[in-house]
Amino acid sequence: xxxxxxPSAEKLENCDLxxxxxxxxxxxxxxxxxxxxxxxxxxxxxxxxQDLGYFPDRQHWExxxxxxxxxxxxxxxxxxxxxxxxRTSQLPGDEVQLSNGQSWLVPLIRRPVIEDSxxxxxxxxxxxxxxxxxxxxxxxxxxxxxxxxxIGMQWFQVRLEAVSSEDGNTELEVSVDEAINWSVTMLxxxxxxxxxxxxxxxxINQYNFSGVLDAAVDWHRFTLLVKKKATASEATTAAIxxxxxxxxxxxxDTGRPSRTLSRSA
Numbered sequence: 001x002x003x004x005x006x007p008s009a010e011k012l013e014n015c016d017l018x019x020x021x022x023x024x025x026x027x028x029x030x031x032x033x034x035x036x037x038x039x040x041x042x043x044x045x046x047x048x049x050q051d052l053g054y055f056p057d058r059q060h061w062e063x064x065x066x067x068x069x070x071x072x073x074x075x076x077x078x079x080x081x082x083x084x085x086x087r088t089s090q091l092p093g094d095e096v097q098l099s100n101g102q103s104w105l106v107p108l109i110r111r112p113v114i115e116d117s118x119x120x121x122x123x124x125x126x127x128x129x130x131x132x133x134x135x136x137x138x139x140x141x142x143x144x145x146x147x148x149x150x151i152g153m154q155w156f157q158v159r160l161e162a163v164s165s166e167d168g169n170t171e172l173e174v175s176v177d178e179a180i181n182w183s184v185t186m187l188x189x190x191x192x193x194x195x196x197x198x199x200x201x202x203x204i205n206q207y208n209f210s211g212v213l214d215a216a217v218d219w220h221r222f223t224l225l226v227k228k229k230a231t232a233s234e235a236t237t238a239a240i241x242x243x244x245x246x247x248x249x250x251x252x253d254t255g256r257p258s259r260t261l262s263r264s265a
Contacts, residue, residue: 001077001084002197003047005038005054005061005070012046015069020192021046038070039063045072048084048192064196073200081201082191090190091125091145094215098203105190106215109152112222119225125149148189148216151182155213180204183212 002020006012013023021028029052034042037054038061045054054061054072061072078084082102091107098104110123125148128139141149158174184198198204204212214220 001049001073001081002193002200003045003049003052003054003059003072005033005043005045005072007037007039007041007043007068010043010068012044015067017046017069019188019194020197021048022192038072047072060200062200071196071200073197077201085191085193085197087190087192091148093124093190094218096208096211096215098208098212099205100201100203104187104203104212106186106212107148107189108218109149109216111218112225114225114229117229119222119229123149145189148186151185152213152217155179155182156217156219159214159217159219176206179213180209183209186212186216 004017006015028046028048031045031052033045033054037043045052058075059072061070063070081100082104090105093106093108095103096106108124110121112119112121125145126142128142129136130139183204184195188194
C-alpha cells in the first residue's frame, strides 16, 4: 500500500521509518530511482507492496512533515488495507470500524469486571512477573506497552470527568490534536502506520477517533456495568463517580503501573 522515497543524500536508517518498514527482517523491497523521483531527483523507494516503484500516474506522493522522506500511496486504496498493514504480532483487543469501512483491531488496555459488588479492573496488556516469597505475582506493564497504558488511563479520566460534570466538559488539558494522536498510537501498535498514513488513507474523522480510544479502555462495557450496578434511586453520573474512579485494579493484579502520561512518540 504505502511506499517511501528516500533521496540519495539520506540513509534509510536515519529516516525514522522503523514503524512502517520491518527493519529486523528486511522483508520490504527496494528500488533505485536514478532521476525524476518525487522530489525531481534520485533516490530509493522502499515498500512492503508488490507494486514497487515510482508511478506518478497512479500514485499520490507528498513529503512527510519534518522529514526528507516522501510518502506514496495508490489512487485506489486496496479493499484489504487493514490486513495488508497488520503487524505479524498484534495485541488482542476489540475491532473498530474506521472511515474506510474496514474493521481495525485496537489493543485492549484493561477490562472492567464486577468483583465483590464493585467494579474493578483487570489489566490486559502483557505484564512482567515477579517471584516473591515462593510465588509468582503480576508486576508492572512491560515497558514497550507502558505508553499505551498511560494513554488509556488518561483518556479514561477525560471520559469520566466529561460524564460526571454537569456541562459535559473536563478540566483535564487535552487538545483534540493530542487525543487524535493517541488514537493513532493505539492503531500503530497493531499496524504499520503513523499519522501520515492514517491521513493518507482517510481512516479517521472528527467522530470515530474517540471510538478507537473508547475501545482501548473498554468504555462501553464499563458504562454497561455501571448501569447494571446502579440502583433506581442513583443517578448514573453518581454511580460512575463512586465506582472507584476507574483507578482500582482487580485484586488479581498486583502491579502498580505508572499513571503518568508518556509524552514520547
